[in-house]
Amino acid sequence: MSATWPTIELAVNGETRRVQAAPMKRLLDVLREDLGLTGAKEGCGEGECGSCSVRMNGELVNSCLVPVLQAQGACVETVEGLAQDGELHPLQEAFLHCGGAQCGICTPGMLMAATQLLAQNPHPTIAEVREGLAGNLCRCTGFKRIFDSVLSAATQTTEPAHKAAHAR
Amino acid sequence: MSAHAKTRIVGAPVHRKEGVDKLMGRARYVDDMEREGMWHGATVRSTIPRGLICSIEFDRRIDWSEFAVVTAADIPGHNHIHLIFADQPCLADGKVNHCDEAIVLLAHPDKHKVREAVGAVKIEYEPLPPVFTMEESERQKVVVWGANNLLKSFSLEKGDVESAWASAARIVEGEYRTGAQEHLYIENNGMIAEYSAGTGVTVWGSLQCPFYVHKSLMAIFDLPEDKVRVIQTETGGAFGGKEDYPSTIGAHAALLAMKSGHPVKLVYDRMEDLAATTKRHPSRIRHRTAVDASGKLLAMDIDLATDGGAYSTLSSTVLSRATLHAPGPYVCPNVRVRSHAWATNTVPYGAFRGFGAPQAIFAIERHMDEIAAAIGMDPVDLRRRNFLHDGDTTATEQVMREPVILDHLLDRALAESNYSAKRREFARENKTNPVKRGMGIAAFYHGSGFTGSGERYLNSLAGIDVTAEDKVRVLVSSTEFGQGTNTILTQIAAEALGVEYEDVEMAPPDTGVVPNSGPTVASRTSMVVGGLIERACKQLVATLQQGAGLGESFAREAFFAACVRLRRAKGEVVSLCRYEAPPGIFWDDKKYRGEAYPAFAWSIQVAQVAVDTVTYSAEVEEFWAVQEVGRVLNPVLAGGQIEGGIAQGIGYALYEKVLLQNGHMANNQMTNYIMPTAEDVPPIHATFVEIPFVHGAYGAKGIGELPHDGPAPAILNAIRDAVGVSFTSIPLLPEDLFARLAVRAPVEETVTI
Numbered sequence: 001m002s003a004t005w006p007t008i009e010l011a012v013n014g015e016t017r018r019v020q021a022a023p024m025k026r027l028l029d030v031l032r033e034d035l036g037l038t039g040a041k042e043g044c045g046e047g048e049c050g051s052c053s054v055r056m057n058g059e060l061v062n063s064c065l066v067p068v069l070q071a072q073g074a075c076v077e078t079v080e081g082l083a084q085d086g087e088l089h090p091l092q093e094a095f096l097h098c099g100g101a102q103c104g105i106c107t108p109g110m111l112m113a114a115t116q117l118l119a120q121n122p123h124p125t126i127a128e129v130r131e132g133l134a135g136n137l138c139r140c141t142g143f144k145r146i147f148d149s150v151l152s153a154a155t156q157t158t159e160p161a162h163k164a165a166h167a168r
Numbered sequence: 169m170s171a172h173a174k175t176r177i178v179g180a181p182v183h184r185k186e187g188v189d190k191l192m193g194r195a196r197y198v199d200d201m202e203r204e205g206m207w208h209g210a211t212v213r214s215t216i217p218r219g220l221i222c223s224i225e226f227d228r229r230i231d232w233s234e235f236a237v238v239t240a241a242d243i244p245g246h247n248h249i250h251l252i253f254a255d256q257p258c259l260a261d262g263k264v265n266h267c268d269e270a271i272v273l274l275a276h277p278d279k280h281k282v283r284e285a286v287g288a289v290k291i292e293y294e295p296l297p298p299v300f301t302m303e304e305s306e307r308q309k310v311v312v313w314g315a316n317n318l319l320k321s322f323s324l325e326k327g328d329v330e331s332a333w334a335s336a337a338r339i340v341e342g343e344y345r346t347g348a349q350e351h352l353y354i355e356n357n358g359m360i361a362e363y364s365a366g367t368g369v370t371v372w373g374s375l376q377c378p379f380y381v382h383k384s385l386m387a388i389f390d391l392p393e394d395k396v397r398v399i400q401t402e403t404g405g406a407f408g409g410k411e412d413y414p415s416t417i418g419a420h421a422a423l424l425a426m427k428s429g430h431p432v433k434l435v436y437d438r439m440e441d442l443a444a445t446t447k448r449h450p451s452r453i454r455h456r457t458a459v460d461a462s463g464k465l466l467a468m469d470i471d472l473a474t475d476g477g478a479y480s481t482l483s484s485t486v487l488s489r490a491t492l493h494a495p496g497p498y499v500c501p502n503v504r505v506r507s508h509a510w511a512t513n514t515v516p517y518g519a520f521r522g523f524g525a526p527q528a529i530f531a532i533e534r535h536m537d538e539i540a541a542a543i544g545m546d547p548v549d550l551r552r553r554n555f556l557h558d559g560d561t562t563a564t565e566q567v568m569r570e571p572v573i574l575d576h577l578l579d580r581a582l583a584e585s586n587y588s589a590k591r592r593e594f595a596r597e598n599k600t601n602p603v604k605r606g607m608g609i610a611a612f613y614h615g616s617g618f619t620g621s622g623e624r625y626l627n628s629l630a631g632i633d634v635t636a637e638d639k640v641r642v643l644v645s646s647t648e649f650g651q652g653t654n655t656i657l658t659q660i661a662a663e664a665l666g667v668e669y670e671d672v673e674m675a676p677p678d679t680g681v682v683p684n685s686g687p688t689v690a691s692r693t694s695m696v697v698g699g700l701i702e703r704a705c706k707q708l709v710a711t712l713q714q715g716a717g718l719g720e721s722f723a724r725e726a727f728f729a730a731c732v733r734l735r736r737a738k739g740e741v742v743s744l745c746r747y748e749a750p751p752g753i754f755w756d757d758k759k760y761r762g763e764a765y766p767a768f769a770w771s772i773q774v775a776q777v778a779v780d781t782v783t784y785s786a787e788v789e790e791f792w793a794v795q796e797v798g799r800v801l802n803p804v805l806a807g808g809q810i811e812g813g814i815a816q817g818i819g820y821a822l823y824e825k826v827l828l829q830n831g832h833m834a835n836n837q838m839t840n841y842i843m844p845t846a847e848d849v850p851p852i853h854a855t856f857v858e859i860p861f862v863h864g865a866y867g868a869k870g871i872g873e874l875p876h877d878g879p880a881p882a883i884l885n886a887i888r889d890a891v892g893v894s895f896t897s898i899p900l901l902p903e904d905l906f907a908r909l910a911v912r913a914p915v916e917e918t919v920t921i
Contacts, residue, residue: 038200039193043354044438048838079193092191099804103650104190105355105404133846140650142815143846
C-alpha cells in the first residue's frame with residue numbers, strides 16, 4: 001500500500017531525507033523504521049516519559065505524538081546527530097563522566113532535552129535544569145547525576161559554540 | 169587480604185563500560201533489532217479475574233490464514249513457567265486465574281494488523297468467584313490456589329516471646345500496610361525468537377537472568393540444553409521486573425516463531441506491560457513489642473502477610489527475605505516472626521528491588537517511632553539503645569562477626585543532616601507556618617546475596633578467557649541493566665590480572681557462550697560473582713606463573729605474552745571458578761536459624777519533609793543516606809545506585825499507587841501511575857563508610873537494593889514529626905493526608921430571621 005502514501009521531506013541531523021509514509025504515522029516510527037535511527041525510544045507512547053524526545057525546528061517534541069505530516073519540511077535533530085565526526089558532544093562527555101546514564105533507555109531523550117535547555121539557556125541554575133528536564137523520566141539515576149552532567153556541560157561550553165551547534 | 173590492598177582500577181570512577189554506546193544512541197535494545205522475515209506478535213488476554221474458558225471464537229471478518237495462532241494446545245512440552253513451583257501456565261488452558269492472563273498468541277507480518285486482530289478473538293467464560301485481598305484469601309471461604317490459598321509460610325523463633333509480656337514496662341502494637349509498586353523500567357518487556365527443528369529455540373531480549381529463561385524454555389519445548397539459546401539484549405531498566413517475567417514472554421515469542429516459521433518480535437506497549445507483568449508484593453505487617461522502662465526491646469512478635477497474586481512465582485523467596493528483615497537491625501532476646509503469602513486473583517506479584525525487605529523495614533522502622541512516642545523517648549535514642557553490635561546475634565541467632573557500625577553511621581547521618589537543630593527549628597516554625605516541616609530517620613540492614621543456603625544451591629560458575637587478540641573476556645551470565653555489572657566486573661578482572669580497564673571486555677550475555685553465574689538479583693553480582701572473577705583471575709595468573717614463564721611481578725605486556733605461550737601449549741586461555749561458601753556458614757532451612765546472609769550492608773537514612781496543610785501535599789525537601797556497603801568499587805556507579813534507589817523509595821512512599829478494579833490495573837498508563845520526576849526528587853546526599861568485607865570481591869558487599877529499603881519509613885516518620893499524626897500505610901497520597909489532617913468546616917447554624 002505504501003505506493004499510495006505521499007512523500008514527506010524532512011531534514012534529519014542536517015541531511016535531507018524523503019520517506020513515503022502514512023501521514024498520521026508517528027514521527028518516532030518514521031525515524032526508527034523508515035530511517036533506521038533507533039536512538040529515540042518508545043517508553044509510553046503518550047508523551048509522558050520523554051524517551052522519544054527529538055528537536056524539531058528548534059523545539060523539543062515527543063516524537064510519539066507528532067504525525068509525520070507535521071514534520072514536512074522540518075529540521076529534526078536526534079541523538080545520532082549530537083556527536084560530530086566521532087567526537088562526543090560536550091553533553092555526552094559530561095554524562096559519561098558524571099554517571100548521567102545508567103540503563104541508557106531514557107538517555108537519548110534526556111540528551112535532546114538537555115540540548116534544548118542549553119540552547120535556550122546556556123547557563124541554567126539547578127532549578128532551571130530541573131524544570132527543563134521535567135518532561136523526561138529516568139527510573140535509574142534519581143536524576144542527580146543527570147543534573148550534574150548538564151551543569152558540568154554548561155560550565156564547559158561557551159555560549160557561541162552552543163549557538164553554532166543549534167543554528168540549523 | 170586483597171580487601172585492604174591498594175588498587176589501581178578498583179575504587180576508581182572509571183567510565184561505564186557500555187556508556188558511549190548508550191550516549192550515542194547506538195546501544196541495541198530489543199525493539200531496535202530486526203531479523204530477516206520477522207513477524208510481530210500480540211497476546212490475547214483474559215478480561216475476567218477467575219473463571220473457566222468455555223470457547224475461543226475467531227471473528228470471520230479477518231482472514232486468519234495470514235496469522236500464526238497459538239494456544240496451550242500448541243505447547244510441545246510442559247505448559248508451565250519453570251521457577252520454584254510449577255503452578256503458572258505458560259498459556260491459560262481451560263481456566264484463568266487473573267485478569268490479563270495470556271490465553272491466545274497471534275503473529276502476523278504487519279505489527280498494526282496483529283494488534284488490531286487481538287480484539288477479534290472472542291473468549292467466552294464461566295466466571296468463578298474471585299479473591300482480591302489477602303484478608304479474603306486468609307479466610308479461605310473461596311479457595312483459589314492449592315488447598316487453602318497459602319502460597320508459603322515461615323516461622324522464625326528466638327527465645328520465648330510469651331515470657332516477656334508480663335515483665336514489660338510497655339507493650340506497643342501497630343499494623344502497617346504497603347501497596348503494590350510497579351517497576352516502571354522505561355523499556356517495556358520484549359523478546360525476539362527464532363525456531364528451527366535443527367537448532368531449536370533462540371531468543372533475544374530484555375532480561376536479567378538468561379539461565380532462568382533457558383531452563384523454562386527447555387521444559388516448555390521439551391528440548392535439551394544445547395537446543396535452547398538465550399541472549400540478553402541491552403536492557404533498559406529492570407529492578408527485578410525482568411527476573412521472572414522474561415521466561416513467560418520469551419516462551420510466547422518462541423511458540424509464535426515455531427508456529428509461524430518466522431522470527432517473531434513480541435514487544436509490549438506500556439499499557440500491556442503495566443497490566444500484565446509483575447509488581448512489588450503488597451503487605452500487611454503487625455508488630456507487638458515489649459519494652460522495658462529504658463527503651464530496651466524485650467520481645468518482638470511480628471505477623472507478616474503478603475499478597476502473592478494468582479500464582480506462586482517468587483512469593484516464597486520474597487516472603488523469606490521479608491521475614492529475615494522484619495525485626496530490623498536490633499538486638500532482642502525474644503523474637504517471633506510468623507509470615508504468610510496468600511494467593512489472590514491478580515497478576516502474580518514478583519521481584520522488585522529489595523524483595524520483601526522494603527515492606528518489612530517500613531513496618532519496623534515506623535513502629536520504632538511509635539514505640540518511642542509511647543514511652544516518651546527520642547526515636548534516635550530508642551534506636552541507639554537497641555542497635556546490633558559486633559558479636560550480637562540476630563533473630564536467626566546469626567552472630568555478627570564483621571564490624572557493625574550503626575552508631576557511627578547514625579552519628580554521621582545526624583551531623584550531615586543537622587538533624588537536631590533542624591528538628592528544634594521546625595518545631596518552632598510549625599506553630600505559625602501552614603507548611604509543617606519534620607525530620608525522620610530509618611535504620612536498616614540489607615542481606616547481600618541469596619538467603620541461607622541459596623548461594624550453595626545456585627552453585628555459580630564464572631571466569632575469564634583471553635582471546636588471540638589479547639582481549640580478556642569476562643565470562644558470566646550476570647547481566648547489565650543499568651546497575652553497572654559490565655563496569656564493575658571489568659574493573660575487578662583488570663585489577664586482578666594487572667592489565668588495563670580497556671584490555672577487558674564482557675563476553676556476550678549468551679547462554680551458548682557464558683557459564684551460569686546465577687541470576688542477576690539479590691545484590692549478589694559485585695560480592696559473589698565479582699568474587700568468582702577475582703579468584704578466576706588470580707588462578708590464571710598462578711597458572712601463567714607456574715607453566716608459562718610469567719614472573720612474580722609483571723607488566724601488562726608480559727601477561728599477554730605469557731597468555732600466548734599458554735594458548736600455544738593448551739589451545740586456550742581460560743579460567744573458571746565455582747562458588748564456595750565462606751567457612752563456618754550454617755543455615756537450617758526448617759527452623760530458619762543460622763547464617764541468613766553471608767554479609768549485611770548497613771544504612772541510616774534521614775528525610776526532611778514539608779507537609780503543606782493548605783494543599784495536603786507532602787514533599788521531600790532533602791535526603792541524606794549514610795551507608796556501609798563494604799568496599800566501594802566505583803564511586804560514581806555506587807552513588808548512582810543509592811540516589812536511584814532513594815528516588816524509587818520516595819515514589820513508593822508518596823506517589824506510586826497501583827489501582828486495581830476487578831483485579832485489573834485501572835491506571836496502567838504513565839499518565840496516571842505517577843513516579844517522581846526531575847522536579848520531585850530532592851537533593852540527595854549519599855555518604856559511604858567503607859569497611860572491606862573479607863569474602864567479597866575486593867571487599868565489596870551488596871549495594872543495589874539497600875537504598876530502596878529506607879525512604880518510606882524515614883519519610884512517614886518525618887511526616888509524623890511535622891504534623892504529629894501517625895500514618896501507617898503507603899502510598900501516602902494527598903487525599904490520604906487530607907482525610908486525616910483536614911479540619912472539618914464548622915456546621916452552618918440555621919439562621920432565623
